[in-house]
Amino acid sequence: MASKIYPFGVGNPLDNSFKLILVAEGFTAAQKADFAALCQDLLDALLATTPFNVTRAHPGWLTVLKVFAPSANAGPRIGAGGGHSTVLGSFVDSSTNRLVVDHALLYALLNVQVVTDSAGTRKLSELVSPGDIMMGPTGAVIAVITPATANPAQGADDHVRPVDDTTYHLVATTANGLWHQVVLRGIAAALGLADEFERPDAAYASASDSNKEFLNTPNVIFRDTPPTLNSDVPAWRHVMSGTEWLAPAVVHAHPPNDLPNTAVPAAPSVAGKIEFWEGGAGYRRKSYRSAEDCLMRRAPGLGYLPARNQAVAFCPVCLVHLRSMLR
């Protein structure tokens, strides 16, 4: 059974709120309280992190559920090898620190869950549908959480967007380091934000005219030529002051190679002004994000731009989008 852990005392209809579903993986029956404690840690972090901290005043947008099924063995399997049995068959791919979850097992687990709210007891599958319908303010994200690995260097994570009408929006993380950032980033993605990192594949060398029409996102824009003035980019007018709007655009072109740019500032910073940094939505060129770094730039499961090793804020454009959704 899926149990509601937030909010209490507020009758949020499940159908009309965003749903975060925390699923235990690799917790033994004896570790049930450990999973509950991690769920509480996550809630505390959500309520303390900008912009999700507005949830304290406006809890109506969110419902958090948890699902616990005990595993025979503790933690994800590390690398290859048998003799380790968990509910979702997860393992750490040691080459990329990706936490791989068996989706068929996850879907089977979700499909037998029921949840009770003011509207009665219903199947979780009636409230959380796979596919694009998971995006937006009444959408959902599934967050699979495992215990922390004993060796922090073997901590792992992942983010999987729905690719068709049968797949869920999913994040997965071991409870190592700043793991809550992986989950918050997943919520932000399900609320409509694009990834701001770049992928190594040939198909992502450059955003082309043929795919741009499908890629209108709040936080990544697509242009064949860099902007000259900030006012060349009307999509971001709402995040600029009047003076800034009329100023020359500050453009940071992708480095002169054809690799994903994995540079991040040594110290986490919050950009004060909108700039144009080439690279985003997976593409290495002809796509622009608004700041050098952002939690959406971090790339769970790809082996670069880690999401759990330092505190990373959302960029101004992402903050404005998220604030518009958290009502």
Ligand SMILES: [Zn+2]
């Ligand atoms: Zn951003």
